[in-house]
Amino acid sequence: MSVSQSASSSQNVWVFAELRDGVLAPVVMELLGEGRKLADTLGHKLCAVLLTGSSDSRLHSQLAGYGADRIYSAAHPLLAHYTTDGFAAVLTELILQESPEIVLFGATHVGRDLAPRIAARVNTGLTADCTSLDIDPETGNLRQTRPAFGGNLMATILCPVRRPQMSTVRPGVMDKAVFLEGRSAEIIPICPALKEEQIRTQLIQAVSETLHQVSLSEARVIVSGGLGLGGPEGYELLKKLAGRLGGTIGASRAAVDAGWIDPTRQVGQTGTTVKPDVYIACGISGAIQHLAGMKGSKIIIAINTNREAPIFEVADYGLVGDYKEVIPAILERLERTIS
Amino acid sequence: MKMIVCVKQVPDTAEVRIDPVTHTMIRDGVPSILNPEDANALEESLRIKDRHPGAKVIALTMGPPQAQAMLRECLAMGADEAVLLTDRAVAGADTWATANTIASAIRALGGAELIFVGRQAIDGDTAQVGPQLAERLGLPQVTYVQKLTTLEDGLLQVERRMEQGYEVLRVRTPVLLSAVKELNAPRCLSILGICEAYEKEIKILSIQDLDITPADTGLNASPTKVYRTFTPKTERAGVLWEEDAGRMAGKLLTALREKHVI
Structure with missing residues (x-):
């Protein structure tokens, strides 16, 4: 069943560049901030992975400005909106081809839908909702710390053998990367061979909800x-x-x-x-x-x-x-x- | 329609206390419950059954023999069958290994048109087993389901909860769905249901009944390892912070999220 990759050939720290209505989700800047530290400690490159309906140079310069050394930019009309099947197919293929050491996702509704699906497909470990990440100085392994039992307990998790080491990271916890105007990154364009029948869910409508005021006695x-x-x-x-x-x-x-x-x-x-x-x-x-x-x-x-x-x-x-x-x-x- | 609902017996984390002296978790006396969002998944399956006579709901769990008490509760709610997968070989499985094992149990039960899970269990809070199970079974998935409508034969319309709104999706069975608490209010147990539950037999599976080996399950097969656990200090009640506003705000939000209040 297992066809996962060995630790020796893998390299680089990847960040999934999640989008919200076409702009980078704030957690992406936090992942780039944290990813930068991990990449520097390991002497690896920090890479962003961007999946879009069509190539977007504005997003490329934003990711570069926030510190990505390399951007894998996959563009395909079927990637214009998030789908589990479409995104999992493209990301899995890229991971198997490029063998990253670490892949980070925001622990958002998208990240928590996508990351486990990919981790199962590439047969590696995944740690959910991390609030702290660092590198073990002796082994070079990623130490992933997260709350459990309703926050009553903290656990530090390792994925010592299989690669990549994958985490979802809780939004709002890590420090954002600092934006530097004019920073450049290596852009790797990807043209995925994605077919409509691979995507088994059909989006009918996306609805935004606004918050409203509530009365004093009913208020949560x-x-x-x-x-x-x-x-x-x-x-x-x-x-x-x-x-x-x-x-x-x-x-x-x-x-x-x-x-x-x-x-x-x-x-x-x-x-x-x-x-x-x-x-x-x-x-x-x-x-x-x-x-x-x-x-x-x-x-x-x-x-x-x-x-x-x-x-x-x-x-x-x-x-x-x-x-x-x-x-x-x-x-x-x-x-x-x-x- | 055949539906398999994956359920887990969990400690009621709201009742977990920290020993003030040793700073370790006190588990003694903490009640074990049916994981709340699994109850939502079961409830929704039972509602489908109510609308479609002849449909069948099977509650499946992986756990120790004590989990039978929770399965009785599922039967009392109205599940037609209950299955306990219990084996020392599966103990200590992480989400990857758990998904391998439960997928195998679902195959052993002949599969189903609808696999329903709770979004996440309140002890681990990972939300990973659902998608990993869908992957192992080769099924499409919709997570964070807050509303479900059955359309024509084999076609479902679901609302998927997002951070600021929701998506309306259509998907064909077979499919795996994960329930959030907004989906429904689970029914109360009836006296009759409880009596009937004790007349039903709980099916017990072991790894011998499955198409996997110890290399696919349990602690040793798990890609992730627990390196250490510790009790967080800042989450104790009655803390007072006097520092930079940003730092205090960060600590506060972390604490509130861990208590699931925001």
């Missing part, structure tokens, strides 16, 4: 603000985060009393008692009356500049800092993850 996620916001305008930032997490905004009594926000938003003993999956308290010191209305939340996150604030005593995650800095940082990382 509540982002709440208090006097520490400094003024009513602070809620705009909270709304952004709430919208992004599919939740809604709440407030402390002090902020409502100050007239910064509508009373229907008040969380606490005299307001609404809430039990969302996630409660994010921003600039809320944590008066008992507020705590009474939200302490049943599954996960409590507190963001406050005062490290002595009582809210931190009930928080699962306390972030000592200014919400004006912390929330944009969270939003930026969420953006990287999703698109």
